[in-house]
Amino acid sequence: MHRIDDEQRRVRLGRRHLLAPSTRATSAVAVADAVVALHATDAATVFLSVCARLADPGAEAVERALYEDVSLVRLLSMRNTLFTVSAEAAPAVDASSARPVAVKERRRLLKHLREDGQGLDERWLADTEDQTLAALKARGNATGSELSAAVPALRTKITLFSGTKQETVQGTATRVIRVLAADGRIRRDRPRGSWTSSQFRWTAAEPWPPSDPAEARAEVARRWLLSYGPATEGDLKWWTGWGVRETRTALAAVGAEEVQLDSGAVGWVAPGDLATEASPEPWAALLPGLDPSAMGWADRGFHLSTDHRAALFDRAGNIGPTVWWNGRIAGGWAMRPDGEPVWRLLSDVGREASQRIEAEAGRLSAWVGDARVTPRFRTPLERELTA
Template structure:
């Protein structure tokens, strides 16, 4: 059985994740496809992840894909988390993950409506959704508050968890909008504010082809292996949010090859992908919180020293902005109030690396311009650097 070393795994990140300067992409769609999916819980992360990998980074190119030609799509999918994927891949992600997530969202909302005890049911929800979609057809993109103002049903309030300690009265607008978005009936349009804002407007979504779940899961697993392999069954299970049976079925369907990692653990690669790769020139990167290169595996020990975790993660397990050198995480960075990117190295990487990191910081400043980025999930090191 072929063994793939930790060094080889770090070499693969440089090229396959488009971080080595020689591997940088020409378009945001190429970046999304190379990484399979971009974390989008924090709106700024999408732009920062993409532009770190573009030969000519800029906000306009990413906005054009998200809001003009719609070649990038935001979807509630893996692990019930918001991601951005290419429009071409979106039907497979919908079948592999998003459809089940949407069904769960609908069940949860209907449960809350029933518990409220005021006669709100599936028929009421269907009518509310039809009214919301009709409003968007008439008005064009609208914020959540504008939708609620224009659709009387969305101004309805319900009592959540009645009779329990966490009982609360809330409006249904946000929950109805979330279900419509999860089902791919509406999409997030340009935000109210800059590219760093998550206050999106909503617009009708284009229908997508309906694909078969098992086939879609197999294709998604194969794409993920090409980007993140070698990786363990536990890594794929964590990344997708699938159960063990679905993971094993997908790996078998694509005829994944088993390999050994340093330490003897078994892992998987795409068919024919077990051979060694030559190293690219040494590279540096400043990647945002929740970047796919930091979030692609359940076990990140091959590129993240365990002693760095306390500084770089929040209490919920979200990784903050990271500094990379040649395939490994060596520190963290932040943006100060005056716009200056600052960083702290947690590993002594030498003069060549420090010079390359400074160059990446300058490249980042050039395209970010006047924008200010504060991660949604703040980590100890990021807070220290901005204090």
């Protein structure tokens, strides 16, 4: 069996994730395709992940792709998580992952409506969705609060988990909007405030045309292998949230080839993707929390020391901002209230690495400008650095 060692995996990461300076992209779409999907739970992550990989970084390029060209789109998809993908990749991601999520979201909402006991049912939900879409089309775009003001049904309150310690009363607006977004009938438009804000306006959208889920899973697996391979079956299963059978069927459909990894595990690569790649120039990167390069594998042993996990992850398993040196996570960083990036190295990487990290911090400060970034999921090291 062909062997691909950990050093070659780190070389591939630097090249294919556009982190080495000579590989940086000229467009936000090229970055999204290079990593398949950008984590978008935290609005700032998309901008920070893209700009770390752009030759000429700037928030304007990302905003243009998201809100003017709509060449980048957000989908509630893999692992029931919000991702940003290119419009070209969106149909495959939608059919393979977003559609099942949308079905579950609608089923869950209808269950809560029935259990509330007010007689709210599928007809009520359909009527409320129609009224919400009509109000949105009349306005062009609107926040959730503005839609609630325009559509009385969205102000309906329901009781969740009645009779339990978790009993709570919630409005239906957020849940109805979430279902409409999951179905692709509305999408996030420009937020209120800067690019770091998660207070989005909403605008009407057209769902992606339906396609065969098995073919879509094969296409997603092919893209993922080209970006993250070699990787294990478990890595792909974790990243996508698919079941074992779906994962194995997708690997077989795409013609994935087996390789041996340094860990002793069997890895997979895209067909014919066995050639050894030359190391790029030395590189450093400051990547945000939940960046794809840190979240692309279930087993991160080839680029992350187990000794670093306690400092860099929160209790839910979300990784915070990371400092990279030549394909390894070497530490973490944060932004102080005055905008200064600060970092701490958890590995001894030498003088050259420190100089290049300093240069990356300067590059980050230059394009971020007056914006301030605080990760939604805060980790022990990030909190220490901003204290």
